[in-house]
Amino acid sequence: MRVGENTTLNTVRDSLNRSRLKMNNLQKENSTLKRVNSPADDPVGNAKLMTIRNETLDNEQFERNASLAKAFLNYSDSSLEEITNLVGRAKELALGQASSAANGEDSRAMVAQEIRNIQAEVNSIANRRLGARYIFSGYKTNTQPFDSEGNGTYTGDDGKIMVEVQKDVFIGMNVPGHDVFLGTQKNDVAARERGLAAARTGNDPGQPELAMKQDTANAGEDIFRTLESLRVGLMTNDVDMIRSTFDPLDKIRDRVITTRAQIGARMGGIDSALANMGKKNVFNAELQSGIEDADVIQVVSDMAREESVLRASLQASNKLIQPTLLEFLR
Amino acid sequence: MAATVNMFNIGKSGLMVSKQSMTTTGHNIANVNTEGYSRQDVQQTAAPVIPNARLTFGNGAWAKSVTRVSDEYLEKRIQGEHKNFANAEEKDLYLHQAEQIFNESNNDGLNRIATRFFNEFRKLSSDPANTAIRSSVREASGQLTSEIRRMDNELREVSKNIDDRLTGYVRELNAYSKEIADLNLAIDKAELGGGSAPDLHDKRDLALKKLGAMADISTSRDNNGRVTVTLAGQVAIVNGESVTELEVMRSPADPKTGKKEDHVDLYVKDGREIPQKLTQILKTGRLGALLEVRDKDLATARDQINKVAFMMAKEVNFLHEQGYGLDGFKGRNFFNQINSVENAAQNLRMTETIENHLEAIAAAKEPGSEGDNRMAIAISGVGDLKGTGGDASSSILDIYNAMVSGLAVKTQASQKELVFQKDVLSQLENVRESLVGVNLDEETANLVKLQHAYAASAKVLQVADETTQEILNNFR
Numbered sequence: 001m002r003v004g005e006n007t008t009l010n011t012v013r014d015s016l017n018r019s020r021l022k023m024n025n026l027q028k029e030n031s032t033l034k035r036v037n038s039p040a041d042d043p044v045g046n047a048k049l050m051t052i053r054n055e056t057l058d059n060e061q062f063e064r065n066a067s068l069a070k071a072f073l074n075y076s077d078s079s080l081e082e083i084t085n086l087v088g089r090a091k092e093l094a095l096g097q098a099s100s101a102a103n104g105e106d107s108r109a110m111v112a113q114e115i116r117n118i119q120a121e122v123n124s125i126a127n128r129r130l131g132a133r134y135i136f137s138g139y140k141t142n143t144q145p146f147d148s149e150g151n152g153t154y155t156g157d158d159g160k161i162m163v164e165v166q167k168d169v170f171i172g173m174n175v176p177g178h179d180v181f182l183g184t185q186k187n188d189v190a191a192r193e194r195g196l197a198a199a200r201t202g203n204d205p206g207q208p209e210l211a212m213k214q215d216t217a218n219a220g221e222d223i224f225r226t227l228e229s230l231r232v233g234l235m236t237n238d239v240d241m242i243r244s245t246f247d248p249l250d251k252i253r254d255r256v257i258t259t260r261a262q263i264g265a266r267m268g269g270i271d272s273a274l275a276n277m278g279k280k281n282v283f284n285a286e287l288q289s290g291i292e293d294a295d296v297i298q299v300v301s302d303m304a305r306e307e308s309v310l311r312a313s314l315q316a317s318n319k320l321i322q323p324t325l326l327e328f329l330r
Numbered sequence: 331m332a333a334t335v336n337m338f339n340i341g342k343s344g345l346m347v348s349k350q351s352m353t354t355t356g357h358n359i360a361n362v363n364t365e366g367y368s369r370q371d372v373q374q375t376a377a378p379v380i381p382n383a384r385l386t387f388g389n390g391a392w393a394k395s396v397t398r399v400s401d402e403y404l405e406k407r408i409q410g411e412h413k414n415f416a417n418a419e420e421k422d423l424y425l426h427q428a429e430q431i432f433n434e435s436n437n438d439g440l441n442r443i444a445t446r447f448f449n450e451f452r453k454l455s456s457d458p459a460n461t462a463i464r465s466s467v468r469e470a471s472g473q474l475t476s477e478i479r480r481m482d483n484e485l486r487e488v489s490k491n492i493d494d495r496l497t498g499y500v501r502e503l504n505a506y507s508k509e510i511a512d513l514n515l516a517i518d519k520a521e522l523g524g525g526s527a528p529d530l531h532d533k534r535d536l537a538l539k540k541l542g543a544m545a546d547i548s549t550s551r552d553n554n555g556r557v558t559v560t561l562a563g564q565v566a567i568v569n570g571e572s573v574t575e576l577e578v579m580r581s582p583a584d585p586k587t588g589k590k591e592d593h594v595d596l597y598v599k600d601g602r603e604i605p606q607k608l609t610q611i612l613k614t615g616r617l618g619a620l621l622e623v624r625d626k627d628l629a630t631a632r633d634q635i636n637k638v639a640f641m642m643a644k645e646v647n648f649l650h651e652q653g654y655g656l657d658g659f660k661g662r663n664f665f666n667q668i669n670s671v672e673n674a675a676q677n678l679r680m681t682e683t684i685e686n687h688l689e690a691i692a693a694a695k696e697p698g699s700e701g702d703n704r705m706a707i708a709i710s711g712v713g714d715l716k717g718t719g720g721d722a723s724s725s726i727l728d729i730y731n732a733m734v735s736g737l738a739v740k741t742q743a744s745q746k747e748l749v750f751q752k753d754v755l756s757q758l759e760n761v762r763e764s765l766v767g768v769n770l771d772e773e774t775a776n777l778v779k780l781q782h783a784y785a786a787s788a789k790v791l792q793v794a795d796e797t798t799q800e801i802l803n804n805f806r
Contacts, residue, residue, distance in 0.1 A: 004767025005362050007760050014756050039738030040429055040745060047735040054445045054727070061449040065456045133457070133701065139694070141701030142459060161701055163456050164710070173456075174701075325774040 012317040019310040026303045029294040036292040045291040052284045052291075058167060059277045066165040066270050069173035073270075076135050076175050077263045079125050083180075084256050086118050086125075087223070091249045094230055098242050105237045112234035119227045123150040126181050136177030145177040152224025154178045166273035171266050180259045183221035183252070221251045336387060337794035343390030344787030347374055350393045352780045358768045366536030368398040368766040370528050398528035399766045405535055406549075408758050409542040413615045415751040416543035420619035422748045424492060425741040428628055431484045432734050440477050440638075441734075444713060444727055447474045451710035458693035459656060459700035465688055468680070471664070475678045478639050482675035485632050492624045493594040497578045499544055499616055500596060506541040507559065507573045510534060514556040515571045521555070545615040562611045565598050574598060577605065593624070627740060632675070634733035640674035641719070641726045643667070645712045653692025653705030660697070662690055664709075 028037055039046040093111050097103050126146045128135055137145035139159025147153040156177050162170040226248040233241030351372045361367040373396070377389035433439040450470040454463050513534040520527035534557065541547060541559065548560045552570065559568040567574045581595045596612065597605035609625075612618045643665040650664040663681050668674050683690045694702035712718070712726065719728040 002764045002767075002769060002772070004763035005770050006767050007763040010756060010760060010763065038426075038429060038741075039432070039734055040426070040741035043735050043738035043742055046738055047731060050441050050731050050734070053442060057442065057445045057449060058452075061452045065452060068456045133459075137701070139696075139699030139702035141699075143700075157699055159699055159702055161703055162707065163703070164452055164707065167714075170707070325771040329774065329778065 008320050012313070012320060015313045016310070016317065019306060019313060022306050023303065023310060026299055026306060029299050030296075030303065033294050033296065034292050035294045042291065049288060049291055052288050055167075055284055056281065056288075059281055062164060062166055062277060063274065065163045066274055069163045069165060069171055070267060070270055072130055072135060072173040073263050073267050075128070075130050077260055077267075079128055079135070080175075080180065080256050080260050080263070082125055083122060083223070084253060084260070086122055087249055087253045087256065090115060090118050090227060090230060091246065091253070094242055094245055094249065097234060098239060098246075108234045108237050112231050115227060115231040115234060119150050119224070119231065122181075122223060122227065123148070126177055135174060136181070138174070138176040146181070146224075150224060150228075152182060152222060154182060165270050166277055169269075169273055171269050171273075173266075175259055175263065180256060181223050183223075183255055221248050221255065223252050226252060336389070337790060337797075340388070340390035341787050341790035341794055343377060343392060344790060345784060347372070347391040347393050348780045348784035348787060350396075352777065352784070354396060355773050355776050355780065359770065359773050362768040362770060364532075366532050366539070367768070368400050368528065368532050368535075369768050370396055370398050372396055395526050396528060397526060398531060400531070400535075401762075401765055404758070404762055404765065405539075408755070408762060409539050411751065411755045411758055412539055412543050413546070415748075415755045416616045417614055417619040418744060418748040418751045420616045421623055421744040422741075424488060424620070424623045425627060425737065425744050427488050427491075428485065428623070428631060429737055429741045431481055431488070432737070439734075440474075440481060440730055441727065443470075443474050443477045444638075444642075444730070446470050448710050448713040451706050454691070454693050455703040455706035455710060458703045458706055461688055464656075464691050467691055468684065468688065471680055471684075474642075475665075475680065478635060478642075478675045478678055482632060482635050485628055485635070489593065489624050489628050492620050492628075496594050496596070496617065496620050499620070500576050500578050503541060503544045503567075503617075504573070504575045506537050506544075507568050507575070509537045510541065510557060510559060510568045511571050511573045513537065514568070518554055518556060543615055545612050545617045561598075562608070562613075564611065565606070565608070567598075576608065579605075627737060631733055631737060633671075634729050636671050636674040637720070638675075638726055638730050639678040640668055640671045641729070642712075643674065643678055645715060645718055645726065646709055649705060649708045649712065650692050652695070653708075654694040654697045654702075655687075655692050656689035656694075656700060657687075658697040659690070660692065662692065664691070 029035060036042045036045055036049065093114060097108050097111050123146060126136055127144050127148075133141040134143065134145055134156070137143050137156030139161065140156045141161075143155055145154060145156035147155070154177060158176045158178065159174075160172040160176065161174045163173050165171050226245050229241060230245040230249075233239075233245065351374065354370050354372050358369050373394040374391055375394050377392040379386055379389050447470045450463070450467040454460075454467050457463055513530055517527050517530045517534065520530060538547075538549060538557065538559070546562050547567075548563060550558050550560075552558060554570075556570045557568065558566060558570065561567045561576075565574060567576070575598075577597045577599060578594050579597055580592050582592050596608040596617070598608055599605050609621060612621055647663045647665055647667065651661055654660045655662065662683055664684055666677060666679050666681055668677050693706035694700075695704035695708075696702055714725050714727075716723055716725055718724075718726045719732075724732070
């Protein structure tokens with residue numbers, strides 16, 4: 001076969017071009033340490049990468065949500081722990097004052113003062129805030145849930161603030177105050193307030209017991225009212241009234257403990273969501289790296305190889321281009 | 331005596347033929363780098379002889395013609411592959427540009443920005459009354475809308491570039507048609523007297539190759555050897571010495587073909603009242619590639635972006651409208667109402683209310699509860715909502731991701747195609763070079779050979795001269 005002048009030159013040019021193109025691509029891989037530098041480098045891998053990146057971004061937000069929810073729940077839990085202790089203390093005091101023989105009017109009045117303190121403390125715990133937000137007021141996080149006087153008038157709502165802590169996994173980060181403090185649903189609040197008003201009139205030495213008894217059936221587990229009726233009982237030296245608070249106090253304690261158990265379960269849920277996400281993140285990072293990261297050793301050795309190819313073709317072209325017949329005809 | 335006189339003639343013919351051959355060799359050497367040049371040969375034969383009664387002597391040599399070495403079949407194949415190569419080249423150029431717009435590899439594209447937008451609502455759900463979070467929701471949606479607009483604008487820009495390039499190529503195509511018609515005439519004239527015009531043939535072949543790279547053409551020759559060029563099997567753009575020019579006209583937006591703006595269409599007048607539109611029938615070559623990228627790939631990409639914008643506005647608004655802002659009002663849109671998919675990407679903006687009043691962002695499902703985050707949660711889920719992406723199992727972002735993947739597949743295919751076509755073409759070019767290309771060694775060797783022949787012919791003249799002198803001197 002004849003070999004034209006341009007055949008040689010084209011061959012040299014093509015092979016040099018090819019080498020340089022490969023070098024260029026390898027150089028790009030080497031400098032970014034990425035195999036996939038544009039979607040077209042690996043369309044299928046790129047589709048997967050886009051999903052993985054979304055998941056990673058989502059997970060970052062879920063983790064932030066989870067840590068916020070945990071802070072909320074932790075604070076609620078420790079507050080309720082204090083409530084448990086306070087209710088226990090109140091029960092202890094009530095038991096001590098329940099036998100008419102052992103204690104006199106004076107000592108009951110003193111204990112009533114202590115109950116007063118417990119009431120104040122319960123009220124301040126029920127109105128606790130995390131940052132700017134009341135933790136026991138449902139959705140109405142800017143509204144103080146219970147009135148400052150300790151009447152237990154609930155102005156929050158029954159909103160359970162759900163946060164997404166893992167894709168499609170929602171966990172309630174709050175405990176609406178009326179559930180745990182009043183033992184009522186929101187729609188019972190009105191009835192409860194009526195009952196409380198009646199109890200209040202119990203301060204009037206006329207008919208405290210009657211007023212109390214009217215409402216015991218449906219509002220006996222209201223912490224504010226129970227403590228108030230314990231205090232009224234102590235003040236009025238009414239042993240029966242004191243005794244009538246035993247059962248509600250136990251129930252309140254049980255309820256608070258049950259609520260804390262629920263909170264614990266939710267925190268467990270958050271932890272397992274975090275653990276799941278952690279695993280998923282590691283898995284995704286591996287997958288992502290497998291798809292887009294360049295194999296450094298491979299790249300470097302490829303570059304070395306390609307460089308020697310380039311050198312060889314440069315040398316070959318040196319030999320090919322130089323001599324023509326003319327040089328030998330001189 | 332006749333023999334001696336004849337020797338002068340023979341010597342002269344030898345000198346002439348050698349010189350003509352040397353000229354041709356020189357011409358070959360000079361054109362070693364001329365694109366499309368085919369090596370030429372002098373066809374040399376023994377001069378015609380007048381038969382004599384008893385002894386017949388030769389009459390020397392004679393250059394019959396100068397011919398070029400060529401292979402029409404090979405030229406046609408090269409023309410075809412050149413067209414495929416040009417097609418791949420244009421596609422690769424513009425698909426690569428389009429792909430860059432989406433910027434998905436450095437993790438900075440719409441995918442990330444949209445995900446961030448929905449995550450801002452997720453963040454809002456964790457603290458709905460927080461003004462700082464509300465303003466970052468607003469900031470993220472501003473970024474989302476401007477990113478969608480940017481992509482749409484840049485896709486449009488690429489379409490416009492393609493329009494410009496189409497216009498330029500049509501001008502080139504017309505110039506080649508003209509050149510071919512002119513060469514048809516020139517060759518016809520040159521060969522009228524039975525002569526040959528190898529250089530003109532080379533030029534015409536080259537022009538045909540370049541014309542063929544533009545679009546699908548077929549060629550035939552008429553009785554006079556003139557080339558007729560037919561475009562896409564329908565329009566004779568070169569017929570002997572006459573040319574039918576293609577024209578470029580701007581067409582208005584056409585919803586039927588999915589073209590949003592005015593765009594360039596190709597027409598041919600061809601003596602008709604109404605110009606015939608060629609845009610749909612050009613499938614190959616540079617023009618075919620440009621039209622395909624513009625009318626299929628870029629149009630699809632823009633459609634999908636518009637769809638994303640439309641669905642985004644529709645689904646987010648649907649929820650947002652039912653929610654309550656911090657100010658206790660409901661019934662407000664988050665994005666401006668968008669009524670049609672067309673131009674949705676350009677129209678996607680936050681409403682002025684949202685832009686100016688952070689408290690108008692609706693995170694709550696019921697009024698008066700600052701901590702109510704139900705609507706924020708609902709909106710944060712819009713990105714993954716199934717059934718919003720055209721079928722039951724895909725979401726809004728799936729529309730976009732599928733589009734990017736589709737484009738990536740095409741870009742990758744065009745890259746591979748380009749490499750492949752380049753190889754095929756350079757192999758064929760090598761075959762052509764080996765057949766018709768100039769080899770300097772060969773030409774140099776020829777030159778030496780011809781130089782010797784020239785010297786020998788000169789010697790013949792010298793001998794003829796000396797013998798004649800001999801006689802003349804004897805008779806003095």
